Amino acid sequence: MAASVNIVWFKRDLRVHDHTPLAEAAKAGHVIPLYIIEPQLWALPDSSRRHWHFIHDSLCDLQRDSAALGAPLMVRIGEATEVLEQLRYDLGNFTLWSHEETGNGWTYARDRAVAGWCRSHNIIWHERPSNGVVRRLTSRDGWATMRDNRMSAPIMASPLLTAVPFCASAELPAKNHPMFGSMNIGTVQSGGRKEALKTLESFLKERGRNYMQSISKPGFSARHCSRLSAHITFGTLSLREVEQATKAKMRTLAGIHDSDAESFMRNLSAFLSRLAWHCHFIQKLEQQPDIEFRCMHPAFEGMREPYFREDWFAAWNTGTTGYPLVDACMRSLHANGWITFRMRAMLVSFASYDLWLDWRKTAPFLAQLFTDYEAGIHYSQFHMQSGITGINAVRMYNPIKQSIDHDPQGKFIRRYVPELKHVPDNFIHQPWRMETPPPHYPPPIVDHEVAIRHARAEISKRWKQDGFKEVSHTVNQKLGSRNRPLPRTKATKNNGIQQLSMDL
Numbered sequence: 001m002a003a004s005v006n007i008v009w010f011k012r013d014l015r016v017h018d019h020t021p022l023a024e025a026a027k028a029g030h031v032i033p034l035y036i037i038e039p040q041l042w043a044l045p046d047s048s049r050r051h052w053h054f055i056h057d058s059l060c061d062l063q064r065d066s067a068a069l070g071a072p073l074m075v076r077i078g079e080a081t082e083v084l085e086q087l088r089y090d091l092g093n094f095t096l097w098s099h100e101e102t103g104n105g106w107t108y109a110r111d112r113a114v115a116g117w118c119r120s121h122n123i124i125w126h127e128r129p130s131n132g133v134v135r136r137l138t139s140r141d142g143w144a145t146m147r148d149n150r151m152s153a154p155i156m157a158s159p160l161l162t163a164v165p166f167c168a169s170a171e172l173p174a175k176n177h178p179m180f181g182s183m184n185i186g187t188v189q190s191g192g193r194k195e196a197l198k199t200l201e202s203f204l205k206e207r208g209r210n211y212m213q214s215i216s217k218p219g220f221s222a223r224h225c226s227r228l229s230a231h232i233t234f235g236t237l238s239l240r241e242v243e244q245a246t247k248a249k250m251r252t253l254a255g256i257h258d259s260d261a262e263s264f265m266r267n268l269s270a271f272l273s274r275l276a277w278h279c280h281f282i283q284k285l286e287q288q289p290d291i292e293f294r295c296m297h298p299a300f301e302g303m304r305e306p307y308f309r310e311d312w313f314a315a316w317n318t319g320t321t322g323y324p325l326v327d328a329c330m331r332s333l334h335a336n337g338w339i340t341f342r343m344r345a346m347l348v349s350f351a352s353y354d355l356w357l358d359w360r361k362t363a364p365f366l367a368q369l370f371t372d373y374e375a376g377i378h379y380s381q382f383h384m385q386s387g388i389t390g391i392n393a394v395r396m397y398n399p400i401k402q403s404i405d406h407d408p409q410g411k412f413i414r415r416y417v418p419e420l421k422h423v424p425d426n427f428i429h430q431p432w433r434m435e436t437p438p439p440h441y442p443p444p445i446v447d448h449e450v451a452i453r454h455a456r457a458e459i460s461k462r463w464k465q466d467g468f469k470e471v472s473h474t475v476n477q478k479l480g481s482r483n484r485p486l487p488r489t490k491a492t493k494n495n496g497i498q499q500l501s502m503d504l
């Protein structure tokens with residue numbers, strides 16, 4: 001029996017449907033679906049109880065679904081190579097199956113250790129692609145076609161499984177187990193396959209109608225964005241399932257000739273572009289894993305590190321900077337673990353340009369707060385929003401302009417910053433201008449205009465260094481989008497308040 005045992009190692013693919021390794025393992029023989037809880041991973045600075053809560057829900061659904069197919073989920077706690085070694089001792093040699101994972105530096109090192117362990121014990125490990133990210137890609141040319149081909153491949157049905165008898169599972173640790181830390185996590189989005197399907201359905205049926213008009217509005221985006229990010233991160237849905245369901249809906253809408261259907265189509269088309277960005281950004285980390293630790297363009301190394309101010313970091317991460325929208329966004333993240341793209345970008349822009357904080361300190365902090373933390377997107381976005389790629393236009397968000405544009409009456413601000421509840425509308429974006437400012441709310445921690453001038457000068461200096469453009473060219477060849485137009489210079493205006501995009 002030992003020769004036909006197939007262990008399917010579930011990582012961030014917590015479903016049985018459209019799961020290639022599971023389907024292939026089922027054809028090969030007896031199957032053990034395995035989930036390993038790795039204490040070292042949970043001690044990392046970018047891990048948090050919030051992620052565990054979502055995973056816990058998802059594992060409960062996975063336990064139910066894999067048992068229904070014939071093989072119950074085995075949960076083991078320990079380091080991956082030790083768990084696998086114990087299973088080899090108990091069962092004899094087996095074949096290992098999993099999806100490819102593009103995670104942080106720790107998971108990369110762990111996978112290399114597992115690969116080494118497999119080699120030294122003659123264990124075959126089959127890894128299958130998870131999404132549109134391509135391993136060992138030599139050039140970005142043609143990548144988009146490879147991704148699209150994967151997304152349009154047929155979805156794999158859940159297979160029937162033949163279990164291996166007498167395989168003991170550890171009990172699933174509780175949501176509040178100390179291994180996952182003690183951070184205060186407020187409300188956490190529910191995980192699991194059932195929730196994932198419900199969320200996808202409600203977005204495609206109704207919520208997605210107002211996707212684009214709400215996507216930047218902190219008060220509306222929580223409802224009209226898909227809210228699928230955590231499900232995609234932890235794989236309760238495959239990206240292919242989301243993409244194909246969206247295209248099916250678009251085909252239905254194409255048959256209805258009215259303006260509502262056309263508008264819904266446009267919204268879904270914008271959503272599809274973002275699904276492609278998902279893979280595009282993770283591909284960057286796949287190709288250059290050290291962007292978790294180093295600036296994408298080396299000219300920016302050392303630019304911020306010596307000036308890190310703990311007091312400014314604390315003001316930013318507790319939502320007490322004196323900029324109402326920045327503080328409301330940070331506090332809402334503490335409360336809910338999700339915020340829309342533009343507000344994430346503004347929070348990082350404020351930390352990186354206004355407060356000149358090194359992204360290596362701010363990125364793990366937000367990773368813990370985001371339920372949907374996905375290292376590839378997260379670090380690539382941090383580099384972009386901190387101006388250290390050397391290949392993208394540098395966008396410095398003006399927190400007052402963002403506030404006026406996207407929360408004009410300050411409803412979102414008042415919900416999360418109760419100190420400003422009674423501030424009149426005309427002062428809600430700049431309460432420090434009141435004759436008697438609200439007593440329990442701090443004045444702005446920095447002057448935005450002054451801080452931005454400093455940031456612009458420092459970044460310009462690096463762009464003008466000898467050899468900068470040559471390195472940018474290499475970075476772009478390796479990691480840049482092939483669809484991206486060249487960066488432009490613009491300053492957008494609103495009520496005399498400017499926001500800066502620089503093409504240096």
Ligand SMILES: Cc1cc2nc3c(=O)[nH]c(=O)nc-3n(C[C@H](O)[C@H](O)[C@H](O)COP(=O)(O)OP(=O)(O)OC[C@H]3O[C@@H](n4cnc5c(N)ncnc54)[C@H](O)[C@@H]3O)c2cc1C
Pocket residue numbers: 215225226227228229230232233271274275277278279281339340341342344345348370372373374375377378381382385
């Ligand atoms: C600093 C920063 C950090 C971020 N960190 C993460 C992260 O850790 N995990 C994460 O999933 N997203 C991250 N994003 C991207 C984006 O903000 C979220 O994907 C989005 O807000 C999730 O909500 P949604 O599922 O409702 O998105 P929707 O707008 O409904 O988009 C659907 C899906 O497309 C993908 N997507 C959307 N926008 C982007 C984008 N700009 N780049 C890449 N993929 C995108 C996501 O998978 C998302 O679930 C980050 C953005 C910034 C600026």
